[in-house]
Amino acid sequence: MDIFVSFWGTRGSIPTPGFRTSRFGGNTACLELHTNNTLVVCDGGSGMRELGLDMLDRNLDAVTGHLFFSHTHWDHIQGFPFFPPVYDPRNTFYVYTSGPDDRTFELLTGQMKSDYFPVEFSELRARVERRDLDAVGGRVGDFQVDSLALNHPGGATGFRFRCGDVKIVYLSDHELDTLLDNRQQALDSPDLPRQIPQRFLDFAGGADLLVADGQYGDAEYLQRVGWGHSRATTLVDLALQAKVKQLAVTHHDPMQSDEDVDAKIRACRRRAQSLEGGRLVIFGAREGVQLRFETGTFPRSGGDTLERPL
Ligand SMILES: [Zn+2]
Ligand SMILES: [Zn+2]
Secondary structure, eight states: OEEEEEEEBBSSOOOOOOGGTTOOSSSSSSSEEOOOOOOEEOOTTTTTHHHHHHHHHTOOOSSEEEEEOSSSHHHHTGGGGOGGGGGGGTTTEEEEOOOTTTHHHHHHHHHTTTOOOOSOGGGOSSSEEEEEEETTTETTTEEEEEEEEEEEEEOEEEEEEEEETEEEEOOOOOOOOOGGGTHHHHHHHHTOOOOHHHHHHHTTTSSEEEEEOOBBBBBHHHHHHHSSSSSSHHHHHHHTTTOOOOOEEEEEOOOOHHHHHHHHHHHHHHHHHHHHTTTTTEEEEOOOOEEEEEEEOOOOSSSOOSOOOO
């Protein structure tokens, strides 16, 4: 089975259209994973609109989509009201939450109150419902989904998607640096290996693809400690220690031009080279890029599936 992973929004904080960002893109967070049977969307930043338009191009109708939101900061939900498939009565979307105290659904739909947006949530034509991830045992179509609490103001959730023997991990938004076991040493001597807490190594362990918040270059981060985002180079330590195969650095800072993102990624590659010979594949997440993964074993399917192939 093939799994396609598409980047629709890779910017953090606020959309940044313009010539300075045209290569990596200016849309905020949105990542799509799909198999023939299952459509998963991680975060609904402004890139979600691009995903929706692409779904129209693909003539997708009668779709069941599974929506995961890391948290409800604007850059992760602002595309939802502009996502064309929610206006099609043939479609169904599940918004995954965890436990009765999870306010994701209310906060997501609350942005469509008439003070903020001309169309009320109740006027959407598609079925949009909340669904508790634990209640379905993490089974979401072709994927088995696990979650992990991240370090971000107000909280955020990371997700791991397993399908057959393929593992894809999404960690955004997340400040790993202040959780390091050698936090101060890692700030004072940035060349030293950074000690990643075991729970993140377990969660990301052996991932075929890790997509993670690496908003800041090293120098920027020193001015932004405690803001809730990671130094991109710290992701290299996570990926190497967790034996990840491919690292996509995402949630680029709105101040970063394409050249700045290039420089940030070069610094990551230099770090990987010096720590472990550079075997890890590292790239800056870029709008419009699609990756394909092939599972070795056909997984048992559960939950909802699409009637029509994607
Ligand atoms: Zn964000
Ligand atoms: Zn955030």
